[in-house]
Amino acid sequence: MAIEEDPEAHELEALRTVVSFEGRRVLEIGCGDGRLTLRYSHAAASVVAIDPDAESVAALAAERLPNVETRAVGADRVEIAPQSLDVVLFAWSL
Amino acid sequence: MVHALRRAHRMLAADGLVVDLHPTAAESAIEVGAEVTGFVAAGDAIERHAAADSALAAVLESGLFLVDQVAAFTFYTYADTIEELREYIEENWRDARLDDPTVARARKALQRSPGARPRSRERVVVTTLRRAQMR
Numbered sequence: 039m040a041i042e043e044d045p046e047a048h049e050l051e052a053l054r055t056v057v058s059f060e061g062r063r064v065l066e067i068g069c070g071d072g073r074l075t076l077r078y079s080h081a082a083a084s085v086v087a088i089d090p091d092a093e094s095v096a097a098l099a100a101e102r103l104p105n106v107e108t109r110a111v112g113a114d115r116v117e118i119a120p121q122s123l124d125v126v127l128f129a130w131s132l
Numbered sequence: 133m134v135h136a137l138r139r140a141h142r143m144l145a146a147d148g149l150v151v152d153l154h155p156t157a158a159e160s161a162i163e164v165g166a167e168v169t170g171f172v173a174a175g176d177a178i179e180r181h182a183a184a185d186s187a188l189a190a191v192l193e194s195g196l197f198l199v200d201q202v203a204a205f206t207f208y209t210y211a212d213t214i215e216e217l218r219e220y221i222e223e224n225w226r227d228a229r230l231d232d233p234t235v236a237r238a239r240k241a242l243q244r245s246p247g248a249r250p251r252s253r254e255r256v257v258v259t260t261l262r263r264a265q266m267r
Contacts (some may be wrong), residue, residue: 042210043221049256052205056260057151058203065143067136092160113136126140128152130256132133132184 043073045100062124067113068131072098072106079106082125088116133187140244140264150197150261158255162210162217162234164241165248170234172252188259189196197261207254214238215251217229219254 060079069075071094079085085106089095092110099108100128109116114132140150160172191197211217217238218230238250 040212044207045210046208048180050206051209052203052258053151053153055147055203056201056258061240066139067140082160098190114137114141116212118144121145121148122147123143124148126144128136128140128150128154130153132136132152132154132187 047077053078057125059108059125060101063122064125064127065116065118065132066129067116067131068129069098069108070094070129073105075106076101079103086116086118087112104128133184136191137187137261138196141191144263146263146265148263149200150263152184152188152259152261153256155181155188155207156255157181157185157258159251162214162230162249162250163253164214164238165245167241167245169237169241169250170231171184172221172225173229173231176224177226177228180226184215188261191261195264198236198264200260202259204257207256208251209254210249210251212249213240218250230245238257 059078061083064082064085066085066087067073070091075087075098076086082105087098087106087113088109090112095108095110157178160174161168162170192199215233218235221228221230242248243247
């Protein structure tokens with residue numbers, strides 16, 4: 039079975055109490071290999087998932103999620119149009 | 133960190149939200165069932181988490197954002213063996229390590245509870261910030 043992170047989905051449950059991703063345009067900063075992205079992105083209109091760790095981002099990109107764009111870049115260098123997002127999610131990255 | 137939050141403010145629509153997830157400054161425990169066998173020695177983690185709190189406080193003070201909601205939860209990471217959990221934490225958590233006594237106590241606890249899986253326990257806070265209406 040190996041390593042299993044948050045199998046109880048406490049993280050997603052807590053997120054759902056404070057934000058809805060339904061139809062939202064999301065920037066996720068610190069997506070890593072997409073552990074969290076995979077759990078909420080189906081509800082979002084679009085997700086730009088970024089992380090400076092190219093290897094981890096490649097793992098998420100390999101999932102080929104239709105509404106998720108991945109970029110191997112840090113928060114200080116990502117280019118996003120002003121006022122174009124509904125949610126900026128700092129995923130254990132602040 | 134403050135710079136990243138300022139950039140987020142520019143990217144967000146007028147009714148947009150910042151959502152921040154980060155662990156609290158509390159030590160992360162190693163558990164076998166209900167037994168705590170020790171804590172993760174996490175290098176500068178307490179300082180880093182405190183810096184995240186300070187960054188949030190700074191952008192609130194600046195008037196860019198208002199606190200919308202705050203919630204907390206427990207995040208568990210399970211492994212099949214304590215050796216596997218130790219390797220995972222030391223490879224994936226920045227500057228973190230499990231000391232030998234914690235690992236030894238976990239081994240003994242696993243002998244007493246052969247069906248249990250060792251796990252780490254972290255307390256995490258999720259905060260949403262609403263973009264303040266600028267005059």
